[in-house]
Amino acid sequence: MAALLMSPGALRAADKPRAGQQEQASQTWQERTAAHARILSRVKWTPVAGTLPNRKGGFFEAGKEYTGVPYSSVRSEGRYIGFDIGLRTFLAAVENPLSVLYTENLTGKVSNAAAYYGTVCSSYTSYALGCGIWEVSRRYGPGISGGITLVEPQSAEAAQVGDMIYTPHATETSGSHVEMVTAVTKDDQGRVISVRIEESRPPTTATTERSAAAFNKHLASRNKQLFRITDLDAWRGTNRSEPLLFPNYAADATAPKINRTLLLDLGDWVPYQKGKAVKFHVMDRDKLDVRTLVIRRGEKVMEEIALEGPGLHERSFDTCGDYTAHVIHKDGSQSQACEFAVCDLDLRLPADSVPFAGGWKVGFGAENMKVIAVYLWNSADSYGRHPLFLSEEQRRAGALTIPAGLLKKPGTLQVWLIGEHKLGRLKLRKDITMIP
Numbered sequence: 001m002a003a004l005l006m007s008p009g010a011l012r013a014a015d016k017p018r019a020g021q022q023e024q025a026s027q028t029w030q031e032r033t034a035a036h037a038r039i040l041s042r043v044k045w046t047p048v049a050g051t052l053p054n055r056k057g058g059f060f061e062a063g064k065e066y067t068g069v070p071y072s073s074v075r076s077e078g079r080y081i082g083f084d085i086g087l088r089t090f091l092a093a094v095e096n097p098l099s100v101l102y103t104e105n106l107t108g109k110v111s112n113a114a115a116y117y118g119t120v121c122s123s124y125t126s127y128a129l130g131c132g133i134w135e136v137s138r139r140y141g142p143g144i145s146g147g148i149t150l151v152e153p154q155s156a157e158a159a160q161v162g163d164m165i166y167t168p169h170a171t172e173t174s175g176s177h178v179e180m181v182t183a184v185t186k187d188d189q190g191r192v193i194s195v196r197i198e199e200s201r202p203p204t205t206a207t208t209e210r211s212a213a214a215f216n217k218h219l220a221s222r223n224k225q226l227f228r229i230t231d232l233d234a235w236r237g238t239n240r241s242e243p244l245l246f247p248n249y250a251a252d253a254t255a256p257k258i259n260r261t262l263l264l265d266l267g268d269w270v271p272y273q274k275g276k277a278v279k280f281h282v283m284d285r286d287k288l289d290v291r292t293l294v295i296r297r298g299e300k301v302m303e304e305i306a307l308e309g310p311g312l313h314e315r316s317f318d319t320c321g322d323y324t325a326h327v328i329h330k331d332g333s334q335s336q337a338c339e340f341a342v343c344d345l346d347l348r349l350p351a352d353s354v355p356f357a358g359g360w361k362v363g364f365g366a367e368n369m370k371v372i373a374v375y376l377w378n379s380a381d382s383y384g385r386h387p388l389f390l391s392e393e394q395r396r397a398g399a400l401t402i403p404a405g406l407l408k409k410p411g412t413l414q415v416w417l418i419g420e421h422k423l424g425r426l427k428l429r430k431d432i433t434m435i436p
Contacts, residue, residue: 030162034182037128055114055202068205072118088256093267124200147234156212261335274344289330320368356434380411
């Protein structure tokens, strides 16, 4: 397993980078977007067990190296790589044969899903574009958003880095698809030789280099259209990553040192919901012999568990905070520590049904994390999905009012509360019926 090192920088020269990020003034935001996309598409990983579900069917093969993160529409049940968890958390989970990647299977439970961690086409491109959370693929198409335009002519000669290829939905309820142009190669006369396209599709992210003729043929299939984001801020609107902790391109672009003695069921560097089980897998892969598992909250030792060898130990925590766990070897040396957080989210909806016209309140709270957004998913409208990012005033009040006219159809509404910690995000979902 190895992660590709990059210097991602910020999306705009005017944006202040987070600590550890270095701006590259010579790069355009489109070039930075392509570099961000390549963080996820070029990472290499190798399953250590044969039970990691593959969205294309069956399972990923144990011991085989794969390139690019797996495809899975994890929704509220799993976690999106880059948004809900950092890439290093996925890579740590890959190395633990008892992690959720191998013990959880969303196939048949969630449409278009397989693995507990993953990406889809729109979350992959949204990650690259510096969105605060994933957009739906239809937002990359015509007539939905500002700051985006149809490229003319629709050909390889007009393609530029950062352009999007949109494949429209066949029916109102079916999915659409989005791909990204990450490189355009030209000859000495300025004629396009090839176009590189990257996308998230089963089984993992895919990179395809096409000749100009092959690109034109690809673009002509299935009513595809080439779009260009001309104003990134106008297209993203309030859905911007800069005020948030994720995506964290600097961390994602740095190869992590994976713990070889101890890993958690969710990997490493990860938040848990208060009261949920945390499974500690003592692996001792280097056969150093293990004596004690030590769990700390901050500097306080919470428990010392005597070990007789490798094995699984399960605990739950009712006190929120930042935790670590490490192993003491027989010779008294200490293993690398796993880092995890215990957090809590509270979501409060009206007791019965609500008017789909809006005007009703969502209440919320959190402990050891910051609530960043309320996400609405209208089950009666496949693309009726709306991220509502919170102002500081709303966060202090612990409530927001659903805007009038936002939701277009009655039916069942999924309300997700999204909280953020430096180690990752948690989502809490409740459903409510909307009536005319």
